[in-house]
Amino acid sequence: MPCDRVALSPHLLANIFPFHIAFNRNTEIVQIGKVLEQKYPKISVGSQIAEHFQVTRPNIPMEFDAIAKRQKSLFLIQYQHNSMQLKGQMVYDERSECMLFLGSPWVTDLVQLKHLSIDLNDFAIHDPIVDYLFLLQAQNTALADTKQLAEKLTIQRAEISKALEKEKELNELKSRFITTTSHEFRTPLTKILGMTEILEHYSHKWSEDKKRVYFFGIKNNIKYLTQMLDEILLLDLAEAEALELNPSFIDIGEICQDLVKELQTVKGNQHKLKFSNQSIRLQGLLDEKLLRQVLKNLLLNAIKYSSPGSIVNLKLIGHQQEAVFQIEDQGMGILPEDIEFIFEPFHRGKNVENIPGTGLGLTIVKKILCLFGGNSTVKSEVGVGTTFTVSIPLG
Ligand SMILES: Nc1ncnc2c1ncn2[C@@H]1O[C@H](COP(=O)(O)OP(=O)(O)OP(=O)(O)O)[C@@H](O)[C@H]1O
Numbered sequence: 001m002p003c004d005r006v007a008l009s010p011h012l013l014a015n016i017f018p019f020h021i022a023f024n025r026n027t028e029i030v031q032i033g034k035v036l037e038q039k040y041p042k043i044s045v046g047s048q049i050a051e052h053f054q055v056t057r058p059n060i061p062m063e064f065d066a067i068a069k070r071q072k073s074l075f076l077i078q079y080q081h082n083s084m085q086l087k088g089q090m091v092y093d094e095r096s097e098c099m100l101f102l103g104s105p106w107v108t109d110l111v112q113l114k115h116l117s118i119d120l121n122d123f124a125i126h127d128p129i130v131d132y133l134f135l136l137q138a139q140n141t142a143l144a145d146t147k148q149l150a151e152k153l154t155i156q157r158a159e160i161s162k163a164l165e166k167e168k169e170l171n172e173l174k175s176r177f178i179t180t181t182s183h184e185f186r187t188p189l190t191k192i193l194g195m196t197e198i199l200e201h202y203s204h205k206w207s208e209d210k211k212r213v214y215f216f217g218i219k220n221n222i223k224y225l226t227q228m229l230d231e232i233l234l235l236d237l238a239e240a241e242a243l244e245l246n247p248s249f250i251d252i253g254e255i256c257q258d259l260v261k262e263l264q265t266v267k268g269n270q271h272k273l274k275f276s277n278q279s280i281r282l283q284g285l286l287d288e289k290l291l292r293q294v295l296k297n298l299l300l301n302a303i304k305y306s307s308p309g310s311i312v313n314l315k316l317i318g319h320q321q322e323a324v325f326q327i328e329d330q331g332m333g334i335l336p337e338d339i340e341f342i343f344e345p346f347h348r349g350k351n352v353e354n355i356p357g358t359g360l361g362l363t364i365v366k367k368i369l370c371l372f373g374g375n376s377t378v379k380s381e382v383g384v385g386t387t388f389t390v391s392i393p394l395g
């Protein structure tokens with residue numbers, strides 16, 4: 001049968017206008033949209049619409065007749081208990097003699113939806129605000145993407161400039177390395193060459209003792225060169241982060257004692273090396289070779305930069321979880337302007353004059369201590385002496 005009229009059922013109305021409100025001549029609510037009903041249970045059928053909303057546009061009171069006269073106006077009604085504003089139209093229904101407010105929440109950004117406890121799905125599909133909200137959503141996503149991209153770019157740019165900086169540093173280091181080492185290699189090599197030439201031409205006229213002095217000199221210079229090469233190789237390994245720890249359970253006091261004995265008996269050493277142990281059998285898991293290298297470099301410095309006959313002290317102060325070493329000399333000391341640079345590769349104090357050295361010993365100490373998770377401090381007074389304190393955690 002053809003139908004000539006469509007009557008909107010309350011069910012259809014509630015779905016098509018999920019935020020609608022119908023009220024009678026006494027401004028008593030008779031029907032509400034399904035979302036309003038679910039999310040705002042306070043707005044109940046039978047209560048007064050003025051208890052919940054006031055009209056902010058047009059400028060009229062929430063009264064039936066006043067509203068009826070302004071049916072052609074766009075209405076904004078404000079919820080009393082939060083910031084929700086509904087925007088829509090007032091339509092009088094002759095059949096039920098009720099006023100229908102057909103509208104939906106007026107929002108200008110997506111965050112507002114959350115504050116109102118509603119989401120995009122709560123709106124009717126035909127509602128133009130949905131298109132607007134979708135647009136907002138797309139814009140927000142695009143903005144977030146752009147922000148993310150910009151952040152990524154900033155990070156990448158920082159990484160690139162850091163890598164370039166590192167490369168520059170490495171290049172500088174390389175050229176400093178070549179200049180310093182070639183100079184440091186040339187001196188002992190010239191000495192070796194000189195001594196072998198003299199031996200070649202005159203040794204047949206010399207006593208065995210005199211020859212031995214020259215052979216000793218040659219051997220010493222070769223030893224110095226070998227030591228320097230070892231240091232360079234060790235530093236190279238450390239720079240490439242390829243220096244590996246080989247820990248074993250060691251008696252730290254014993255190693256110190258041993259090292260002091262070894263250095264004391266080096267031919268030509270006129271220093272008085274003393275070891276004092278304030279710990280009772282301090283043992284721990286450490287890489288023995290690298291620990292020896294640290295202590296040796298510091299002790300050799302103490303010897304090298306102080307006068308023959310003076311005292312060099314190695315003190316071991318053990319704590320439960322930590323080994324603390326103090327290497328103390330009565331030597332020339334370090335100038336205040338050099339102190340902060342002495343652990344830098346190739347840095348040599350301004351007061352070293354012609355004492356030989358490459359400036360790598362303390363750099364190696366620093367690298368190894370970093371691997372051990374330890375640290376070092378230095379106290380020095382020019383003309384009085386220097387004390388290096390090294391702390392190494394025992395794991
Ligand atoms: N005990 C010390 N007394 C005085 N100066 C010191 C002492 N230890 C280190 N220095 C200063 O720190 C600088 C850096 O020391 P480092 O051990 O790194 O290099 P080096 O001794 O010059 O050369 P090498 O590579 O042969 O050890 C030294 O040149 C010296 O000026």
Ligand SMILES: [Mg+2]
Binds near residue numbers: 297300301357360
């Ligand atoms: Mg040194």
